[in-house]
Amino acid sequence: MESLHISFQNVVLEGLFKGVLVNSSLNLSHLFYADDVIFMGQWSESNINTIIQALDCFHKASGLRMNLHKSKIMGIVVDVEIVVRAANKMGCSSLKTPFSYLCIKVGGSMSRKDSWNDIVDNLRSRLSKWKMKTLSIGGRLTLIKSVLGSTPIYYMSMFKVPSQILKCLEDIRRKFFHGVDTKENKMSWVKWGRVLASKEKGGLGILSFFALNRALLLKWVWRFRNNKDTLWSRFISAMYGNIGRIEKPSKVGDNSAWLSIVYEFHKLQNLDIDLLSFMEKRVGNGVDTAFWEDQWLRVDAGC
Structure with missing residues (x-):
């Protein structure tokens, strides 16, 4: 080569x-x-x-x-x-087009629900291999955290998942956790939002797909700000401009997907603590994240 x-x-x-x-x-x-x-x-x-x-x-x-x-x-x-x-x-x-390269769809509109059918079906197919009603609630919780939570990560790190697809994926996990078949509709005694909460707030610490998707996408924005000399950063700058001059996109499609992500990240700078500056201070000077020391940090996001 x-x-x-x-x-x-x-x-x-x-x-x-x-x-x-x-x-x-x-x-x-x-x-x-x-x-x-x-x-x-x-x-x-x-x-x-x-x-x-x-x-x-x-x-x-x-x-x-x-x-x-x-x-x-x-x-x-x-x-x-x-x-x-x-x-x-x-x-x-x-x-x-569309075609797959490195298991990622290229040339398709990932803002459409139909483009996510394979990911949803893959998550459902994993459930069919397990007899969830014979598993304890602890066993189902372990599988949700270790397997069902990591299955769509690859796509979530590349595309902004439509809200309806996120709801569908969460619904699959919710029914599996309660031991209910995906085709059945039964009342749940505990709200799924309470289950997704941290253990300190009375939840079970299951990571929300919405939060996971946004965090994985913001990783690219952070790399864009800290690796401006790389080829992909130069290409993004040439096609869509820099973060500092971003405006809200008029529409969401394949050509404005990156613009929409950058705009949402730009709004995070309205927090009391500037997240971007904090990350640049810790990592921008060549500090390896593997050697970070644990510390408490209070961030008031107004929610």
Whole structure:
């Protein structure tokens, strides 16, 4: 992979491959992750020929050959017939949106409920493997904390979950905790909100999906503020601007999802204690979070 990176970097610098010009200082041409590579550029015959030649040079230099049967090519606002002809020329298949990459959906609208059906069904399928009525309430509580609470974390760390989906996921956990089948509707003797409360407030300390989703998303905003020189931070700045100049988005969709998250984080700075400044003081100076000392901190969020 290192040989391919060096070879393709030289090809880009020599101007043989034209990437995507985001702004005057940022030009995206290729990304590498583990043993995966993504080429991004203008749709042209010369770019396609350049990729074919770069892969051939990589094969001759390293003795390794790319598996084109697992490779795909996709065109943005390009006729399907043109994409198919390019795929046949390269010996790979064509790709359409939405698709999955690293188990994450790309190109779909995650603000729609239908996009979360797989996650909801996956959570329900786990319940079918356990005889919940034969488990004690302590056993069900352990499974909720260790398994059911961690199943949707991967998606929650990337997308803002619709409120109806959060309610559905919490309803699944609530019925499992009370030993009720997901298709049944029975009265609960304890409010689920009381169960989600901390043990100090009389609850069982189960983490709320709403709080979990917001916390995981705010992690990216914090990294955006503290890693401004990274490629993804520069890309976000070029596409959506900086946090300091944020305004409330007019609509929520794929193109404004990040903007909506940043806006919500921006509102947190109205707290009596500036959360962002606190995090920057503790970690911005190179302090490893693993060596933090436990301490009490009173935050009045007005709730």
